[in-house]
Amino acid sequence: MYLLLKNISKIFPPRGGVGEVTAVNQVSLEIEKGELVTLLGPSGCGKTTTLRMIAGFEFPTTGQIILDGEEINEQPPHKRDMSMVFQSYAIFPHLNVFENIAYGLNVRRLPRPEINERVNRVLDLVHLNGYGDRAPNQLSGGQQQRVALARALVMEPKVLLMDEPLSNLDAKLREEMRTEIRRIQKTLNITSVYVTHDQIEAMTLSDKIVVMNEGIIEQIGTPTEIYRYPKSRFVAGFIGRANFIGGKVLNQNNKQMTAEIFGVTITLSGLRNTFSPGQPITLIVRPEMIDIYKSGGGFPGIIRRAVYLGNVIEYDVEIGGELVTAAETDPAKMVMYPEGEAVTVNFSETTIQVLPARS
Ligand SMILES: Nc1ncnc2c1ncn2[C@@H]1O[C@H](COP(=O)(O)OP(=O)(O)OP(=O)(O)O)[C@@H](O)[C@H]1O
Ligand SMILES: [Mg+2]
Incomplete structure (x- = not known):
């Protein structure tokens, strides 16, 4: 088991008239090396909070996160060797494509030839060779999202985290990019956690789908298992349609x-x-x-x-x-x-x- 969540809960304290919120409630999850696991569920069910705890942007109120045999609960994000891709691409507008992708490697002060080599390799992987000199505003939405993905991948993270990375794209592009993400993820055999509320996206991309509802896990299974043997009415109704x-x-x-x-x-x-x-x-x-x-x-x-x-x-x-x-x-x-x-x-x-x- 590569990445393990053991009874993770996140309770946000009361603030400004709002009582305490149990965003994630006793979530346990096992992810194998090279697997792509999707967290799927309606708005507010705790997907992003779970992902942010894996990344280290939030700390669990209770429970344990174990990566490659080591408990990482207390580790800050930059020590975890994970990369995250967001819904908003968050690429730097004043840097060109190459510089955007090279950014993290420059921060780590890697030697120039190695940086060039790694950036060119991921440019190739996301099918953006020849685009290194472009400014972000000279790119389409899909291309910008490829840059964001390339920037995450160039760090060669242990785990790739993606939070609704395609939701700003139109339907056609979304379809194309989810196939792309799956291709790249399989090529690199990179352990990935993908957050979405789109069931088709989850079905297309995932080795395993984790269906969440109100902070808890309703069911974990392959796309086929989830569709064919839903364990609750909620799962049956959320994935596909059901009488x-x-x-x-x-x-x-x-x-x-x-x-x-x-x-x-x-x-x-x-x-x-x-x-x-x-x-x-x-x-x-x-x-x-x-x-x-x-x-x-x-x-x-x-x-x-x-x-x-x-x-x-x-x-x-x-x-x-x-x-x-x-x-x-x-x-x-x-x-x-x-x-x-x-x-x-x-x-x-x-x-x-x-x-x-x-x-
Ligand atoms: N910092 C916070 N303080 C208090 N409550 C929070 C905080 N962050 C999230 N929540 C609450 O926790 C619950 C889960 O939020 P989360 O963002 O994880 O949902 P989500 O599944 O990602 O939803 P969406 O699909 O809308 O992005 C929600 O009820 C949300 O309002
Ligand atoms: Mg979210």
Whole structure:
């Protein structure tokens, strides 16, 4: 384990009429060397505070931070061998690209040839060769962010920290840069912690996603695990979209269960949790797991809303008095059912995650 957070909390003291704030609450996290881990969650959930504690800009109220086997709780930021990239690029306007990137190396008084060598290497890495003489105001937003990244990387930090580095860029550029960041991170095999509230960004970039909510960790997992097996309604709703369908356990045998939903008995398989007969449950059903047919076996439903979006048709279907959102993505089935149409609804039951009703 390369970077370890052990039961980290941060409580900000009361100030100016505002009571004390528990920004981060008993967070524990293990990061392997070379991993990119994303802290993902809504505004105010404690992502930046966690990152700032790793960097040393804040000190934890309780808990331990361990880097490469050494406790670094008390170490000031410059002793930690970490670099941080911010949302605002914070590059110096009066220095050209080369000088911006060389800045930290100059402060360390490295010999000129080594500085030149290292700066040119990262310029190459972020695809900015030939841009060394440009002033920052002669660069696009994406290029400026590459300079900020290059400036962090040239220090060859043990850990690269990024706090919403792409949120000032437009959608197209953001997409391009997140692929770039991943490429560079993998090329250098650099241990990274990335903060975002954008779930797509987290899904694209991460080896592991840490979903945070109100200062606590809701779940840690690979993008696939998080999407496929959300541990709570919060996670299911925050990463992608989900229908929460109430039901009752009839019987469970190992990973198989019979349950009653909408008054109909169904069989679910591939379960990860154990339930007792009669227990109320919530089924997490992603819109794309729902199939709609003209007729046949399944739940009887009525189309209440139908929207054609080109690559997907979205439906709200009323089943047993409840609205369920479905997404048809199969090009072979892009015939839209009109609103008011009576249909039959099926769930692909091996992909449904089952949780206790209150979770
Ligand atoms: N210096 C501080 N003093 C008091 N409270 C603070 C301080 N810094 C942050 N907080 C509070 O701690 C909580 C977590 O803040 P933090 O900045 O870590 O959230 P975040 O997840 O990064 O949110 P965002 O997505 O909006 O950047 C918030 O309620 C915030 O108001
Ligand atoms: Mg933040």
